[in-house]
Amino acid sequence: MNFLKPGLFLTAVTLWLWTSGQGPVAEGIADSLRKDAGMVKRSDIMEIDIESPRKARIHRKYVYTILNSTGDRYADIGTFYDKFNDLADVTAILYDANGKVIKKIRKNDMEDWSMAGSGILMTDSRIRFYHFSWRSYPYSVSFEEEKQLNGLFNLPDWRPQPSPDIAVESSSLVIRVPAGYPLRYKQYHYPGQPEMAEQKGGTTYTWEMHDRPASNPEPFAPAWFRMETSVRLAPGEFEEAGYKGRLYSWADLGKFIGGLYRGRDELPAEARANVHQLTDGLKDDKEKIAVLYRYLQQNTHYVGIELGIGGWQPFDATYVYHKRYGDCKALANYMVALLKEAGIRAWNVLIQAGQAAPAIDTGFACNQFNHAIAVAIAGSDSIWLECTSQLLPPGYLGSFTADRDALLLNDDGGRIVHTPVYGWKENRFDRTVRGTISDNGSLQASMQTGYRGLEQDALQAEIDRLPGSELTRQR
């Protein structure tokens, strides 16, 4: 074991320099770390103290030196908080090239914004934000915050080098867990194992990165998040807003979420009557699903409201029936309730949505989801249903959620399933042009174009959204 890690030494030196009144200066940065870098992390320590399944404390402190204008965005100070993450205090300081303090701010000097916007109407996820600006390079910013986690369902990731234009002098993650509490973690591109130290009352895990230069990714290189060093954390036992759970497997995650959903699929009598009126006369399950999906689409619409545990617990089916709105999980839950009433087997599915979203890591059970859909069985076919769309046909998901692993919530908790793949056979673009070229060189032609599968997503959205006159004008 190395006693004198160079990075730790540097951190100690810089810390000593600050306490002696001098702010961070760029002189100490090695040339190898300046190359290709917009910003250099002088030090970045995240300490997580897990006190119980219900409580953890996070202390983060970093110092960044910004070398040129490409690194300006790293001077922005932002920190998230919500009902489960209390922000106790924040201190941030801006230093000029000589280490002189230009500005120092505390939590109350920062702007306070809701994370609502683009689809989410109301949420208690919030951000404290401050924009430091300085135009003479290099300059530095330091940041220190103390957060209390009231529930371990979501633990932060450690990403020492979140972008290739960042060079890292030193970054570390230190986690303390009480005795007997197993820490679940997964490392990506991290050489070796974390350092573990037993102390009375618990164990400390440490991951570190030192002297990692910035890089210039080659064209068509994989997305940076696939190449960067990171550590993902998840709890074993945890508690969130009074609901207890464990997270050792996908089934465990499913059981916890299932517990939040329990009892919320009761339909009022009028709704049940509607279901039977619509489907009792139909013989084919596929038809029943289609009819009920259309019923959902015509009678509800999406409004994003996520508050507290309501970020995970859906509005109950009765609420959605009466209000005619809900977010993705409320609408999916309502859909499943309608289907079950018609005697169809159906389940809620948690998924990471987005056309370019990264695939979930099925080898590590933890929360990797941002959306909920539903799936129903008709004979030997699975019919997938995007419940926030009032325009998609039943059984078609589109690029938003196609071709990826997801978590199906069932009576045993949950299991990983894979959504339909739309491949080159399904995604067709056919265009036929029939024309005549006359003697003077002009062409008179008619053109017919067919779009299938994912090819038609964009065009169909436009057709649904715009009136005919506008469509013609745009074409």
Place this chain on the structure above:
Amino acid sequence: MKLPVFLIPVFVSFCLTCAGQDTGPQGRPDMDFGTVTPSTFAPVVYSIDSTANAVILFDHGEVNFEPSYANGHEFSYILERHTRIRLLNKNAFSLANFTLSTLRKSNMNPPYIENFKGATYNLEDGKLVVTKVDKSNIFKDQNGEFNQEKVVFPNVKEGSVIEYSIRIVYPGAFIPPWTFQGGYPVLWSEYDVTVPTLYDYVVKHQGYQKYVVDSTVFSTAEFPVSFNGFIGTWSGQTIRRIWALQNVPALERPEPYTTTLANHLSLISFQLSAIRMNGYNKTYRSNWNELVEELAKMDKFGSPLADRNRWVDDELKNITAGLPASQGSLAKIYAYVRDHFDCSNRESIYMTRPLKKVWEEKRGNVADINLLLIVLCCHAGFEASPVILSTRTHGLAVDDYPLLNDYNYVICRVTADGNTYLLDASKPYLGFGQLPEICYNGWARVIDNTLDKVPLFSDSVTEKRTTLLMLANTDSGYAGTYMRRAGIFESMDLRQRMKRETPDQFFQSLEKTMADYKQMGSYGFDSLASPDQPVSWHYTMKYNFTRKTIYFNPILHERFNNNPFNAVTRHYPVEMPFCFDNTYVLNMEVPKGYSVDQLPKSASVKLEDSTGLFTYDIQSDGKTIQFRTRLQIRKAFYGLDEYQGLRDFFSFIVGKEKEPIVFKKID
């Protein structure tokens, strides 16, 4: 800005001796809350616009004054707004959830929301079903400086009617503006405002619609007032003005070359111009003289400029390095401020912090930065004054009626070596003497004793672009160079763009558009980092011609592929962002092994008033081809009656620019 009105809340008397009618005009709907009946649902489609996703059945605003409101002891206006909307299809469901924002705290008493009432109506089996908006549908939030109330109407489906009424209190003498026109058609929009003649207002009307109601009713009132220590009782006339528009079409989608729809929509706005009563008279901004005096005294505008500011002299020494006052030293001062200060987005003519703080933190808004520049210039021995203007997206300021709220941007006018310059140091991509495009929006006013007007119109500036393409038969094949020198505004755009992408990415995307027989060689930008110079970009290329027939279009990278004025009808006048003058020159040798089979004919076309000119000159002696095309637009504003001419003009250009030179392989 706090108005000096303090009220002793005692006794108010109203005397209604009406002079005027109150009969409803034809078409005026019943605008009481809850008067929705099954017949409201009758229309499946509305004749005003059969493709509308929603129709505003009515939008009613009523403003009344309260001499002393609630516990505020302050004269206030109360706006009651009541709106009823028919949602025809799901595309308009976003109207059923909205956010009401009010400023949380500030030096002035901001307006606040007092009451919100809402309901959704549906027709089910011929019966009217009412679902009220209750507490569970309203979410309170805070964002930055704003308090927000987010409302979600329940039980909404296609065909539903929603209505809401909201009461907003405006402490002070500010009357909120009213917009008659928006993104959806409105069947009836009415604004009903009652003011005591104690206050005089300048009323600005905008839009092309004619009022169907425009009435005035007089009455009297009496109440105690207090201004700056003067205490008295005001008694006099009140005026009630009602304006209404019927069948207002939705704002048309922005058409190409419209500056901003905000300049065209129907609206009314008010600005206080005087307080008048016996014993106390105060005029506000009725003319520029008074306005300039007022601004000069403000601690957020003129008074910091008049301070000693001794610290400036020391800082100046470092910047000008002892140079005497000249254009050279002025340019140094300007460049220093432009390059070392960070400007926030908030546009305003008022400073946000003391000058010294602006200097220390090296940041501020447009006013902070440009007023600081003026102070530096004055201390360096130059004559410098602020100039205020309204930017393009902010709407048009009417110079004849100075309304301070109409102005949102400050620049500097500085004289050096006998020349006058307009400077804006708030954007890193501006060169000395250059202003951003958004500033060219009408008359700007110099805030000093001269009271000068500065014309900053779209046609005050001409954007000049020059492009040169040369191609020849060389030892290594048919090759050449392309060079474009951008105009002032295109240079600004390119500088901003090159902060987000790299030159490599720029040229790579250009290369993707090239035919397979064309290959790009070396490439580069010039003067990207020198804002005083225009930006040029250039690249070398090689062509590998193998086919029997080559269709070569002589114009690269700047053809009008489509007529920007394609639409048969136009709703708004055409507003070019600036005049322009684009010249394109091509000198080429005929490719070896080929001969000219077809050469486009030279041609020219111009607009009726000659403000638009397009020339296309091409000639060839069989071995070389010289080509030159020039497009000049010398006027920035074209009225609706000139649209057809403009359309034909561009139609000709599009057609002409499509014509290729045809080369045929020599056997």
